[in-house]
Amino acid sequence: MYLHGRNVLKEVLALPRASIKTIKIRRVLFTDQQNVDPELKTLMHQTKSKGLRVETASQRVLINLSREKKNQGVLVELREFPYAELNLISNLPSDRPSIVVMLDSVQDPHNLGAIARTSVAAGADALVITSRASAQVTPAVVKVSSGLIFRIPVIRVVNLVRAMETLKDWGYWIYGSSTQGEHYIRVPYAERSALVMGNESEGLRRLVREKCDALLTIPMADGVDSINVSAATAVLLFNLREKLTGDDRP
Amino acid sequence: MYLHGRNVLKEVLALPRASIKTIKIRRVLFTDQQNVDPELKTLMHQTKSKGLRVETASQRVLINLSREKKNQGVLVELREFPYAELNLISNLPSDRPSIVVMLDSVQDPHNLGAIARTSVAAGADALVITSRASAQVTPAVVKVSSGLIFRIPVIRVVNLVRAMETLKDWGYWIYGSSTQGEHYIRVPYAERSALVMGNESEGLRRLVREKCDALLTIPMADGVDSINVSAATAVLLFNLREKLTGDDRP
Numbered sequence: 310m311y312l313h314g315r316n317v318l319k320e321v322l323a324l325p326r327a328s329i330k331t332i333k334i335r336r337v338l339f340t341d342q343q344n345v346d347p348e349l350k351t352l353m354h355q356t357k358s359k360g361l362r363v364e365t366a367s368q369r370v371l372i373n374l375s376r377e378k379k380n381q382g383v384l385v386e387l388r389e390f391p392y393a394e395l396n397l398i399s400n401l402p403s404d405r406p407s408i409v410v411m412l413d414s415v416q417d418p419h420n421l422g423a424i425a426r427t428s429v430a431a432g433a434d435a436l437v438i439t440s441r442a443s444a445q446v447t448p449a450v451v452k453v454s455s456g457l458i459f460r461i462p463v464i465r466v467v468n469l470v471r472a473m474e475t476l477k478d479w480g481y482w483i484y485g486s487s488t489q490g491e492h493y494i495r496v497p498y499a500e501r502s503a504l505v506m507g508n509e510s511e512g513l514r515r516l517v518r519e520k521c522d523a524l525l526t527i528p529m530a531d532g533v534d535s536i537n538v539s540a541a542t543a544v545l546l547f548n549l550r551e552k553l554t555g556d557d558r559p
Numbered sequence: 560m561y562l563h564g565r566n567v568l569k570e571v572l573a574l575p576r577a578s579i580k581t582i583k584i585r586r587v588l589f590t591d592q593q594n595v596d597p598e599l600k601t602l603m604h605q606t607k608s609k610g611l612r613v614e615t616a617s618q619r620v621l622i623n624l625s626r627e628k629k630n631q632g633v634l635v636e637l638r639e640f641p642y643a644e645l646n647l648i649s650n651l652p653s654d655r656p657s658i659v660v661m662l663d664s665v666q667d668p669h670n671l672g673a674i675a676r677t678s679v680a681a682g683a684d685a686l687v688i689t690s691r692a693s694a695q696v697t698p699a700v701v702k703v704s705s706g707l708i709f710r711i712p713v714i715r716v717v718n719l720v721r722a723m724e725t726l727k728d729w730g731y732w733i734y735g736s737s738t739q740g741e742h743y744i745r746v747p748y749a750e751r752s753a754l755v756m757g758n759e760s761e762g763l764r765r766l767v768r769e770k771c772d773a774l775l776t777i778p779m780a781d782g783v784d785s786i787n788v789s790a791a792t793a794v795l796l797f798n799l800r801e802k803l804t805g806d807d808r809p
Contacts, residue, residue, distance in 0.1 A: 323782070419669060423787045432780035457783065494801055527797060528805075530682035532573070533707065537673045540793035543786060547777060547794045551744055555778075 310387045311338075312448050312456075313371075313380035315352065320456030321385060322355050329359060332459060333388040336362040340371055340382035349382050375448070390446040393435070393462035395472055399479050401434050406553040409476065409503040410546065411437040411483075413469055413517045415538055417509055418444045422453025423539035424506070429457045431546040432554070437464045437472055469505075473520045476503050482522045484549075485513050486541055488534050490524025493545055498552050506542050560637045561588075562698050562706075563621075563630035565602065570706030571635060572605050579609060582709060583638040586612040590621055590632035599632050625698070640696040643685070643712035645722055649729050651684050656803040659726065659753040660796065661687040661733075663719055663767045665788055667759055668694045672703025673789035674756070679707045681796040682804070687714045687722055687753075719755075723770045726753050732772045734799075735763050736791060738784050740774030743795055748802050756792050 318337065321329060337356045343349040343365070357363050371380050401407045410428045415421055421444040428436050444450065445465075451458055466472040473483055482499035486506050505521060507513035512535075518524065527544055529536070536544075568587065571579060587606045593599040593615070607613050621630050651657045660678045665671055671694040678686050694700065695715075701708055716722040723733055732749035736756050755771060757763035762785075768774065777794055779786070786794075 423790055427786050427790050430777075430779040430783040430786045453787075460782075494805065527680075529680040532710075533680040536677050536680045536793060537703075537789065539787065540673055540677050540790055543790035544793050544797045555744065 310389060310448060311375045312385045312387065312451050313375040313377050313383065314452065315348070315381045315383055317451060317456040318352055318356070318383050318385055320459055322359060324459060326359070328459070331391050333391055334361055335386040335388055336364050338371060338384040338386060339363065339365050340368050341365040342368065343382060346382065352383065392465045395464050395466060395475060397462050397464065398435055398476065406500045408433040408549060408553065409435045409437060409481065410542070411469065411473070411503055411505040412443065413505055413513050414439060414442045414508040415506065416442070416444050418447055418449045419453050420444070420509065420537070420539045422450040422458065424542050425450070425454040425458040425461060427539065427543045427546055429460045431550045433461060433546065435462045435464055437466060439469050440465050440467050470516050470520050473517070483520065485518055485521035485524050486545060487513060487518060487524040488526060490526040493525040493527055493548055496523060496525055498549050500553070502549060502553065504545055504549060506538055509538055560639060560698060561625045562635045562637065562701050563625040563627050563633065564702065565598070565631045565633055567701060567706040568602055568606070568633050568635055570709055572609060574709060576609070578709070581641050583641055584611055585636040585638055586614050588621060588634040588636060589613065589615050590618050591615040592618065593632060596632065602633065642715045645714050645716060645725060647712050647714065648685055648726065656750045658683040658799060658803065659685045659687060659731065660792070661719065661722070661753055661755040662693065663755055663763050664689060664692050664758040665756065666692070666694055668697055668700045669703050670694070670759065670787070670789045672700040672708065674792050675700070675704040675708040675711060677789065677793045677796055679710045681800045683711060683796065685712045685714055687716060689719050690715050690717050720766050720770050723767070733770065735768055735771035735774050736795060737763060737768060737774040738776060740776040743775040743777055743798055746773060746775055748799050750803070752799060752803065754795055754799060756788055759788055
């Protein structure tokens with residue numbers, strides 16, 4: 310998998326050394342014209358100093374590998390995207406609030422990338438996606454997330470309902486976004502909260518909806534029943550963050 | 560301008576007759592295979608009964624005109640997108656709260672479409688964009704908005720700072736989204752509020768920022784200073800809606 314662009318590389322280089330290791334970077338490929346570009350030269354030095362393998366190639370090769378003309382002279386080659394295991398959630402510290410975001414069949418890569426970025430910004434601890442009928446983490450998703458997707462464990466599960474049951478065993482309360490729930494403003498969140506967002510047109514699947522402890526609704530103007538799923542995730546997640554960690558905390 | 564897809568047509572047909580007139584629809588073009596498709600047949604009847612001009616053509620012609628294979632057998636041809644005039648805002652009823660969304664050089668059509676949809680859902684009264692260095696309303700934008708962009712007046716101005724001054728004269732308070740503002744939760748909104756969102760990478764331009772009555776910030780996790788502009792708009796706009804019209808109203 311080839312990721313392109315300087316922001317992605319900068320995000321990778323800003324991670325702790327242990328996290329960089331989990332990403333399994335095969336190599337970082339720079340355009341052979343980096344000498345005329347001071348920023349690229351600096352990035353190349355930083356990449357080397359992190360112990361990553363650096364190679365150079367012509368801009369033509371970079372375009373061929375990334376299929377992207379605007380690659381800014383940098384490709385990061387990964388073996389594969391480093392999905393995390395569900396168990397990670399059971400090991401989160403219990404002395405502070407914890408937020409997990411779960412996606413039930415979100416299909417648009419743009420939405421997955423934006424939700425990953427929002428989740429990191431709202432301080433969520435993990436993002437759970439399903440392995441079937443869902444957007445997976447591709448270079449386009451990494452790009453939309455501005456590279457921030459590397460700052461949150463992305464967990465891929467076969468069966469979302471079973472993952473919800475497991476989270477309940479670990480003390481999580483599960484809130485599903487739905488058009489027929491309670492006003493989200495009125496919902497008190499648990500210290501361990503998971504927020505489940507549904508597919509772009511169908512919303513939550515029935516079994517997923519039934520497994521939720523509570524359903525939340527964002528009330529809207531007359532005649533409108535939904536907004537973009539990444540916008541809805543942002544509204545709910547920042548309200549959750551505010552209630553769990555902010556000034557409004559009881 | 561050709562718009563494709565059944566949702567867009569359904570949104571148009573759901574509008575009041577006077578609004579349909581302002582859209583200046585040249586014709587609605589159906590695939591000549593609509594007889595095998597009951598929904599399309601129904602849509603064709605509804606379109607005719609609204610007094611719109613209906614024509615049929617082969618799927619090949621539809622693809623050529625819309626450059627979109629997945630056009631669902633329907634194109635709506637507009638003369639041009641019906642931008643509204645700024646004066647419209649001065650005529651909004653003064654006995655209820657009013658919200659205006661202003662975009663300072665938002666460039667991604669995906670963001671403009673999502674912001675239009677969110678603005679309608681949050682009950683905003685108008686959306687102001689700039690005519691230069693900004694995404695304009697294209698078929699892609701209409702599509703991302705799920706056709707909802709027709710339910711809000713979109714006003715195009717040459718000079719955003721001057722438009723802000725005019726809104727101030729009409730009694731609006733102007734809130735700008737910025738990384739260096741007040742926590743948005745703590746800001747009390749005026750009954751007439753305008754929210755200004757900045758460009759995807761640069762944020763608000765200096766003159767625009769200086770013209771704001773207050774700057775708002777969404778506090779984020781360490782090391783993250785921004786989320787996607789359409790996600791940020793959703794967070795701020797639904798908080799504004801909640802404060803002006805919701806249960807939290809003082």
